Amino acid sequence: MSIEVKNVNKRFGDFVALDDVSVSLPTGQLTALLGPSGGGKSTLLRIIAGLDSADSGSISIEGTEATHLPPQKRNIGFVFQHYAAFKHMSVAKNVAFGLEIRKKPKPEIERKVNELLDLVHLSQFANRLPAQLSGGQRQRMALARALAVEPTVLLLDEPFGALDAKVRKELRDWLRRLHDEVHVTTVFVTHDQEEALEVADEIVVINQGRVEQVGTPDQLYDAPANDFVMSFLGDVTTLGGELIRPHDIEVDVTPGEPGAIEGSVSRVLRIGFEVRLTVLTDVGEVVTVELTRTNARRLGIAEGSRVYLNAVLGATRV
Amino acid sequence: MAKRLSERRRERGTSSSAGRERRSKRAQRAHHSAAVGRRNPALTWGLRFLVVGYLLMLVLWPSWYVVQHTFADGLTGIQTALQDPDVQHALLLTAEVSVLAVAINLVFGVGVSLLLVRYDFPGRRVLSALIDLPLSVSPVVVGLALVLVYNGRYGWFGPWLEDNGIQIIFSWPGMVMATCFVALPLIIREVVPVLEEIGDDQEQAARSLGASGWQTFWRITVPGIRWAIVYGVVLSLARSLGEFGAVKVVAGNVAGETQTATVLVQQKYQNFEQTTAYSVSFLLAFAAVLCLIVVALLRPKASKESR
Numbered sequence: 001m002s003i004e005v006k007n008v009n010k011r012f013g014d015f016v017a018l019d020d021v022s023v024s025l026p027t028g029q030l031t032a033l034l035g036p037s038g039g040g041k042s043t044l045l046r047i048i049a050g051l052d053s054a055d056s057g058s059i060s061i062e063g064t065e066a067t068h069l070p071p072q073k074r075n076i077g078f079v080f081q082h083y084a085a086f087k088h089m090s091v092a093k094n095v096a097f098g099l100e101i102r103k104k105p106k107p108e109i110e111r112k113v114n115e116l117l118d119l120v121h122l123s124q125f126a127n128r129l130p131a132q133l134s135g136g137q138r139q140r141m142a143l144a145r146a147l148a149v150e151p152t153v154l155l156l157d158e159p160f161g162a163l164d165a166k167v168r169k170e171l172r173d174w175l176r177r178l179h180d181e182v183h184v185t186t187v188f189v190t191h192d193q194e195e196a197l198e199v200a201d202e203i204v205v206i207n208q209g210r211v212e213q214v215g216t217p218d219q220l221y222d223a224p225a226n227d228f229v230m231s232f233l234g235d236v237t238t239l240g241g242e243l244i245r246p247h248d249i250e251v252d253v254t255p256g257e258p259g260a261i262e263g264s265v266s267r268v269l270r271i272g273f274e275v276r277l278t279v280l281t282d283v284g285e286v287v288t289v290e291l292t293r294t295n296a297r298r299l300g301i302a303e304g305s306r307v308y309l310n311a312v313l314g315a316t317r318v
Numbered sequence: 319m320a321k322r323l324s325e326r327r328r329e330r331g332t333s334s335s336a337g338r339e340r341r342s343k344r345a346q347r348a349h350h351s352a353a354v355g356r357r358n359p360a361l362t363w364g365l366r367f368l369v370v371g372y373l374l375m376l377v378l379w380p381s382w383y384v385v386q387h388t389f390a391d392g393l394t395g396i397q398t399a400l401q402d403p404d405v406q407h408a409l410l411l412t413a414e415v416s417v418l419a420v421a422i423n424l425v426f427g428v429g430v431s432l433l434l435v436r437y438d439f440p441g442r443r444v445l446s447a448l449i450d451l452p453l454s455v456s457p458v459v460v461g462l463a464l465v466l467v468y469n470g471r472y473g474w475f476g477p478w479l480e481d482n483g484i485q486i487i488f489s490w491p492g493m494v495m496a497t498c499f500v501a502l503p504l505i506i507r508e509v510v511p512v513l514e515e516i517g518d519d520q521e522q523a524a525r526s527l528g529a530s531g532w533q534t535f536w537r538i539t540v541p542g543i544r545w546a547i548v549y550g551v552v553l554s555l556a557r558s559l560g561e562f563g564a565v566k567v568v569a570g571n572v573a574g575e576t577q578t579a580t581v582l583v584q585q586k587y588q589n590f591e592q593t594t595a596y597s598v599s600f601l602l603a604f605a606a607v608l609c610l611i612v613v614a615l616l617r618p619k620a621s622k623e624s625r
Contacts, residue, residue, distance in 0.1 A: 084519035098527035
């Protein structure tokens, strides 16, 4: 295990940011810390980096006790949401910073910087100032800068949070490919469940200062530990008092199976290939159901139709 | 207080593009005057006359008067003045005291700015308010306060210091202290908004890349605030050169020993050596204008950097 977090507590005044958090983050993997804003995930990342200190508890990185080490002694790479580019230095100088601090010989620095700029596709911008780059380019520069010092772990704090949707998606794919090439233990913070599900090998769900669940994307999606994880990882609705995903509900217009819940359609909303129904059941539940357009047309569903709802076989329910 | 800071920051934001604005303003003047022309022309001219007249009566005419009197007999006035050993000594002393005070304020000012912006501690707001005190308290009061604390006969520390061979009042340490006090806020008030604006992201990034606190300060923080520092230093220098009240009270006004240029001007004027008084005044004013020119030349460069 690469990073061991044990019983970490952190308060900001009255606000409990982390409440007795213990978690192990595996070596060589891409781990996402996922949770809503203000849930404590960034605080945890900053405590791992040494940029904040825990009130109590311990951190060890690759077997080295790091709880009281200052950030510069932890051999980590940190990427900030707003890039934290050194504004008065060229792109090449930014990337070289960590190496110059370590007093590496000049030719080695130059070779390494060129190699990294190649890796992040910024070679032709080596002599520009950060202000002359786009947001996505700046973040790639920040990543190259963090990788230059060959960190034991790479920590990214909402790395794509400040970018627009398209660049965000590009960089997300690119980070995954980069990680497959470089294999450095990587932890990134995100509040976007799609980002976490798509990129991460392992996800740690954090809410209100506590770890709700740790697992692979599949484990989390298929077997959520509680209501919170279930509802944070995708859309949910209630059917018969249980949380269920709207696309896991089967709709019928005739009372076929026993135990089906009866109701009437109060609203039909078409979004592209998908149809979203709001069903008011006879016992007074409001259920959201998603089905494909073809299916809806086959059943001939319109507002006011009587329908019978069932959970599909193998549906995730909490 | 918070409001004042934010206002200043806004001013800074606009002044950083002042160079561009000035250029485009010239291009737009035709357009603007057309818009103004729709108002009452008499009012427009009246307002212009008022503003120009105000500046003329308050600043330009008196300043011009000094220049005129300095050069009434060509360069002889200034030459005679510069040959007076008291004048030479006073100018040198002013320069020495100012440079020393600015140097001390530079180190202290940057330190306090970092403390105020980067650290949270009990009494931070009080300290921030206290720093503006020298702007509101009369320099004469500052001088008197220093005399009370440090004079050799009945001050709090004075007798003890004097016993150990250190004289503060009626000597250069007191003059430097007085000058430091009055120029104290200038560097801090320049540096603090810039530090707030750049944030500590870059510093944290440097730390995470292995830089020590000292390396981070020199490689990241200082380049980020360098133009604020330059501007603050120039302003403090101008303020220090012109300081009168506090220094006069503290220095004791002994010609050729503890008399600075401003105090000398007053004395010479009262002793009917007007030409000398005017000449030294001119030199002081010239130095101040030089400071302002340096700032004006630096400013556009600074804005280009920050963009």
